[in-house]
Amino acid sequence: xxxLVVAMTGASGAIYAVRLLEVLLTIGRTVHLVISPAATVVxxxxxxxxxxxxxxSLSQLLPNENDLASDSALRLLRPAQxxxxxxxxxxxxxxxxxxxxxxxxxxxxxxxxxSGSFLTEGMVICPCxxxxxxxxxxxxxxxxxxxxxxxxxKERRKLIVVPRETPLGSIQLDNMKxxxxxxxxxxPAMPGFYHNPxxxxxxxxxxxxxxxxxxxVEHNLFRRWGT
Numbered sequence: 001x002x003x004l005v006v007a008m009t010g011a012s013g014a015i016y017a018v019r020l021l022e023v024l025l026t027i028g029r030t031v032h033l034v035i036s037p038a039a040t041v042v043x044x045x046x047x048x049x050x051x052x053x054x055x056x057s058l059s060q061l062l063p064n065e066n067d068l069a070s071d072s073a074l075r076l077l078r079p080a081q082x083x084x085x086x087x088x089x090x091x092x093x094x095x096x097x098x099x100x101x102x103x104x105x106x107x108x109x110x111x112x113x114x115s116g117s118f119l120t121e122g123m124v125i126c127p128c129x130x131x132x133x134x135x136x137x138x139x140x141x142x143x144x145x146x147x148x149x150x151x152x153x154k155e156r157r158k159l160i161v162v163p164r165e166t167p168l169g170s171i172q173l174d175n176m177k178x179x180x181x182x183x184x185x186x187x188p189a190m191p192g193f194y195h196n197p198x199x200x201x202x203x204x205x206x207x208x209x210x211x212x213x214x215x216x217v218e219h220n221l222f223r224r225w226g227t
Contacts, residue, residue, distance in 0.1 A: 010038025
């Protein structure tokens with residue numbers, strides 16, 4: 001299995017990215033991680049997670065239960081009893097023994113994922129801000145996230161963007177179509193309800209599960225239609 005790339009940008013919905021990372025690491029995947037400055041603001045605002053882009057450690061993003069801030073929304077997503085990939089709960093760091101994270105600073109263009117010669121199995125930008133989407137659709141490689149996305153498009157590899165914005169104007173819709181025409185997958189953070197969700201965990205896992213489907217990653221995060 002080749003490595004995967006996950007990028008977090010400054011749209012609302014940071015919990016989707018955290019949960020995606022937990023799932024990928026739980027099943028033993030290697031993830032190249034890039035976080036934008038705007039994403040750190042959202043992570044702080046929505047999940048009370050303090051991210052240092054200069055001195056990053058995985059524990060900042062996936063803290064153990066005892067290290068969670070009292071106001072972190074992650075507390076609501078981590079029941080006392082659960083299985084790592086149970087649709088009703090979220091994996092914790094102590095339950096992620098196999099995968100690994102390779103962190104890259106968003107301004108570092110010298111790293112592996114900035115080149116098409118480095119093979120990956122796909123890239124996910126989750127959540128994807130409208131500014132990031134516009135930069136990629138316009139071919140503006142202003143940071144490592146843009147450049148890695150551009151690499152995936154030109155190499156005809158899977159690029160999945162997970163926008164979380166409403167309402168959408170004609171400019172945003174045009175950018176999405178342009179990116180889709182170039183080979184990208186537009187996967188909005190729009191949870192379904194046909195699996196009869198009973199908690200926010202189920203809604204988050206539905207979106208994360210659909211991302212995993214696009215990556216070809218097997219999971220049991222939600223009940224599929226007809227099952």
